[in-house]
Amino acid sequence: MPHNISLITTIAAALGFGLIFGFIATRMKLPALVGYLAAGIVIGPATPGFVADTALAGQLAEIGVMLMMFGVGLHFSLDDLWDVRRIALPGAILQIAVATAMGMGMAHYWGWSLGGGLVFGLALSVASTVVLLRALEERGILDTLNGRIAVGWLVVEDLVTVLVLVLLPPLAGSLGGTVNPADAGVSLWRTLAVTFGQVAGFIVFMLVVGRKLFPWILWQVARTGSRELFTLCVVAAAVGIAYASTELFGVSFALGAFFAGMVLRESELSHRAAEESLPLRDAFAVLFFVSVGMLFEPAVLVEQPLHVLLVCAIIIFGKSAAAFLLVVALRYPFKTALIVSASLAQIGEFSFILAALGISLGLMPHEGQSLILAGAILSIALNPVVFSITKPLLRWMGSSELARKFERPADPLAELPVTVDQNKLSGQVVLVGYGRVGRRIAEALTARGIDFVVAEQNRDIVDQLRKQGIPAVAGNAGEPGVLIQAHITHATMLVIATPDTFHVRAMIDTARALNPNIQSVVRTHSEAEAELLRQERAGQVFIGEHELAKGMVQHVLDSFEKKHGRSPH
Template sequence: MHDGMTLISTLAAAFGLALVLGLLAQWARLPALVGYLVAGVLIGPHTPGFVGDVHLAQQLSEVGVMLLMFGVGLHFSVHDLVSVKGIALPGALVQMAAATGMGAALAHLWWGWDLAAALVFGLALSVASTVVLLRALESRELLHTGNGRIAIGWLVVEDLAMVLALVLMPVLSGKGEAAGGGLALTIAKTLLAVAAFVALMLVAGRRLLPWLLWQVNRTGSRELFTLATVAAAVGLAVAAAALFGVSVALGAFFAGLVLRESAFSERAAHESLPLRDAFAVLFFVAVGMLFDPGVLVEQPLAVLATVAVILLGKTLAAGALVLLLRYPLSTALTVAVSLAQIGEFSFILLGLGQSLGLVPPEATSLVVAGAIVSIALNPLLFSGVEPLRRWVLPRSAWARRLEARDDPLAELPADTPATSLAGQIVLVGHGPLGAALRERLAGRPVVVIDRDREVVEALRAGGQPAVLGEAAEAMTLVQAHIAQAAWLVVALADVRDVPAMLALARQLNPELRCAALAHTDEEQRWLGEAGVSHVLRSQRALAEAFARLVAAS
């Protein structure tokens, strides 16, 4: 094909094959991203037939990383980031050190690589992929939960650590301009540059970016607004990398973070969503294009060892650290599987290592093989977290103790007024719906049950009785004094636990009334058969509210 068509042909092949193989993967009950990865392998340089441009695909996938991190920043806040620093900062640094040590020991002691190559290889296995984590959290509606915020905060710390590692590698190899005594100065300059970028974004960016979107919005052009959103995400990401040495992913994240508090955050997220999805697919295709299937035949044991470090070593290290920091078992499981994969930073690190002559060529093949396998298996690991937790808790007293963690938030304070615990409404879930409902129940006794630690802490600080835990567990319902309650109101999007929750509650309070929200007719029938006394259809309830408003005017 004509050289001028390289970009178009690569995009056409990538999107077309990704669509076909993604559909086949879904029909085979596998994650669609497995199909995207296979599509990349098929158009890569290591398989016969059409060969796409690997470098172009990688650059396009970087746009996807920027847009994804921009979207995360739009739904994250500085408070969210600060609230998880106690676990994300020590956890990420210790986990990276542990994974680097495991990978380095494997390469140095078993394969005989020199220490520098072994350390770079271990570091490449220690950092998780932003794209994979975000897709997994979004697909399971975990992005805005306490556990989701911890996982994202953990990843932000990993990204910052990798920025420092990328700057220091030329120095440590003896090829950097600061080689020969300037290591401390280089570290200090890097940290100051990152701090300057963060300060600039949080101070000046908070004023400039919302003002810019306001001016564009005044034109009334949706096209210009979308263009401004994408330009902000990509432009600031590239500027951060060029001027401050910060990764493009972090630059885009902070661009979204400073826009979050503006009136246009939801619209910016909505307008950039189609582009985020399309370019995220290109990321997985680009990863597949790097994979040489021959490594599975030539070095099967090395590939298995690499995958073991990623899936077992990192997972166990992260889970153990979360438990040591006295967080519950559910948080440990979520964070552990979130980090059981590697991605974009690993490839960047190995690319720099090869250009500096620090790592042998087979290192890239092993890392890409580990990335392919771990990315393909990560959705399956995520889907197994909740079944594993539900299976192990009834069978293990130790697991139940880990889940409870003697957490004071799992019990109502002893000074909770008796008037709040007689005929009260037990409200399960304090998301947007639950929060709005609680405001409208002012004057009625309400006890909130929520799985998000920060939500429960904030409610208690405001004087609202709240319990941290799973409402489908008997001890949580007991702590909410369900035996004295008048209503159990479930304000959750996922209602799969409602039948079990209601069965436990009615063992303690047979006269309890229950209300829940259904999204489909099937859900409505299913909840009614489970004994829910009042089931509201989300769209129908909204339509009735609009009808009453119009009829009253």
């Protein structure tokens, strides 16, 4: 019997061509995602031969965005989001404003209307969450402070974009576009009130009800012992909550999936949930990049090369420079500023949605969508190159006296207050990192009455610790000045509780140079890294999986002895 197999054809073509071109790109020492984009161009309508279903590919890509954001939420706690609010919130809003102004200025020069320029500038201002996550994961910095700041920044951008998508239709008439009859006569203030009410209602529901309900459901399914049901529950939660959030609260699929992951993180099964959903996340992420390539029209590169170059200049250089200056102005290190600016040097899914809405409302010409797609393709393909440039820039800044002066002029959080009791700065523990592990270590030290000084990159955390009366210094402990301020010369022990192992050797070398008798305790997740640190006599090295196994074994042995009154054989 005849039947429609366009869905199967689209998935098979996207994954098949994605594999072939991804393999070729990897062999050519290029990122695999460049191959995925090329595969999309090949099976897209702009090139001869087989053409996949663009509409279906777009929907499959939307699932990929949901699963990717769900995975981020599983690794991103509410505390992490709250900790970076003081940089992510003002930084993202100001960066969107600056990038939008650049786009509007260029559109005005081209003779576009005010509304067209506004939509065009907004589309150039918001980065792709999927591209950002892939870049951070490949470099192993997703769970670091800089990674959390970048993700928090993108969450704020998503919230702003959701607000823009709701406000554009009622504002279209005043901006020179067409007015939807359903939006005619609707008050702007009423629209704002409804939008903020929906977003606030969604967040409250997820934090109050979702944090209890969804982890409980996941636990009930896990008790059945069925791996298939558990995987199904995880995927259903990601896609179902994302869909419901859009239908009931008007927020985006991506934001709904992100909060779904955050509430499920409260469950003890969150690591298993992340592991079970990883293959699907990777497969649908490929579909996302292929679908972006399918929308591209190569003719725009020939017909309007100068326009394309100007668009890419705003995306890669303009808004990245704005983000860099904003992060530095907020008194964060140059490394943080570089990582955030490199993360934002591309555009993606929300840009396409904004462009489509702008065209449907008669605000932006079709030429704008072609330019946005060209900018997205080129900026996504060049994003790995932008990240690679950050390394030599960091080396230059590390050796530049001018850069050091510009970065942190008279920073009050970079020095211990004079009010700190000097008796607590002799024989103390220097604790590097105040994340989930560092907090527990600090609590244990406080309970035992052991003095300690915290060295932490997150300025907000340092400020909070000082208000609690805990000595703390803001900065990267890989820099000698930070450890000197923590009085490492008089310390008994250096405890490195941060997951950022890149600067561990510099921390230990500096500590030993200033205090040859100091003991060091290091945290790592890698066997190879642990072995290398032991060879370099880094002190006591703890591997997360080993310590978990030791704790479980000790519990088993203690329980056995208690029950049987003897040692197990």
